[in-house]
Amino acid sequence: MNKIKQVSIVGVPMDLGQLRRGVDMGPSALRYAGLIEEIVRLGYQVKDAGDLVIEREATNPSEKGRLVNLNEVVSVNSELQEKVDRIHEDGVFPLILGGDHSVSIGSIAGIAKHYNNLGVIWYDAHPDLNTIETSPSGNIHGMPLAVNLGIGHPSLVNIGGYAPKIKPENLVIIGARSIDEGERELILEKGIKVYTMHEIDRLGMTTVMEETVEYLAEKTDGVHLSLDLDGVDPIYAPGVGTPVMGGITYRETHLALEMLAEANIITSADCVEINPILDNKNQTAEVATALISSLLGKKLL
Ligand SMILES: NC(=[NH2+])NCCC[C@H](N)C(=O)O
Numbered sequence: 001m002n003k004i005k006q007v008s009i010v011g012v013p014m015d016l017g018q019l020r021r022g023v024d025m026g027p028s029a030l031r032y033a034g035l036i037e038e039i040v041r042l043g044y045q046v047k048d049a050g051d052l053v054i055e056r057e058a059t060n061p062s063e064k065g066r067l068v069n070l071n072e073v074v075s076v077n078s079e080l081q082e083k084v085d086r087i088h089e090d091g092v093f094p095l096i097l098g099g100d101h102s103v104s105i106g107s108i109a110g111i112a113k114h115y116n117n118l119g120v121i122w123y124d125a126h127p128d129l130n131t132i133e134t135s136p137s138g139n140i141h142g143m144p145l146a147v148n149l150g151i152g153h154p155s156l157v158n159i160g161g162y163a164p165k166i167k168p169e170n171l172v173i174i175g176a177r178s179i180d181e182g183e184r185e186l187i188l189e190k191g192i193k194v195y196t197m198h199e200i201d202r203l204g205m206t207t208v209m210e211e212t213v214e215y216l217a218e219k220t221d222g223v224h225l226s227l228d229l230d231g232v233d234p235i236y237a238p239g240v241g242t243p244v245m246g247g248i249t250y251r252e253t254h255l256a257l258e259m260l261a262e263a264n265i266i267t268s269a270d271c272v273e274i275n276p277i278l279d280n281k282n283q284t285a286e287v288a289t290a291l292i293s294s295l296l297g298k299k300l301l
């Protein structure tokens with residue numbers, strides 16, 4: 001957290017990056033779960049920048065081979081980019097609340113310009129490395145990491161007026177277990193560091209995080225954490241639109257985030273894909289709140 005004791009929250013109540021309604025309620029669910037109070041309790045000065053206003057058309061059907069809601073996703077992320085850029089300029093830790101995972105396009109666009117080598121930890125069941133050519137769905141929430149690497153539709157890739165935002169060697173994906181063929185090819189082609197569930201099972205989360213911190217610390221000057229709640233097993237985080245069984249446990253995720261807090265390398269974060277309609281009495285937002293507390297330094301003792 002680089003001695004920044006201020007956190008600025010931006011909510012992005014947007015569900016346009018995919019087709020299941022409800023993930024637009026993520027910021028409210030997190031606020032109801034007491035996220036802000038919890039961060040205040042940890043000793044931070046919290047500025048709540050409120051939520052972006054999202055305009056959505058009544059219907060916008062998906063067509064294969066087409067980017068669903070492209071123009072809307074571009075305009076929301078452009079606005080988010082500006083907002084996050086300003087927060088960063090003020091020297092405050094930006095915490096972005098999604099919304100579907102396409103909001104990471106705007107959050108990283110606003111952050112990456114402040115670093116020569118921004119590192120990214122993508123904690124997710126999915127690598128989100130699809131392009132229009134490889135996407136099985138046309139949903140932009142399956143593409144943000146590719147976009148951040150400069151691969152994808154120009155109007156997404158150039159948000160913020162520069163590209164790429166991140167370099168493949170500054171990226172670590174943790175928790176992947178649903179990987180499309182085109183994503184697999186891109187991972188191998190770019191040599192992206194991925195800890196799939198297989199490596200997490202084999203090495204244990206302690207080693208995974210020690211290696212991740214070492215890998216990023218030596219070559220990056222800031223690290224963004226993108227926390228997709230579907231990285232966590234759906235037993236603990238059922239309120240997500242694309243759940244995949246066999247995920248990371250609640251305890252392993254706490255450990256991962258506690259280790260990041262200890263390493264003191266995270267300079268910004270987003271928390272995405274919470275869908276309260278699919279949830280069990282706001283459990284997923286409560287889990288996310290507890291996890292973010294660990295990231296921001298909460299300890300058991
Ligand atoms: N952020 C997410 N939950 N992404 C899910 C992506 C699912 C699938 N790979 C797709 O491209 O449609």
Ligand SMILES: [Mn+2]
Binds near residue numbers: 101124126128141
């Ligand atoms: Mn994701």
Ligand SMILES: [Mn+2]
Binds near residue numbers: 124125228273
């Ligand atoms: Mn995911």
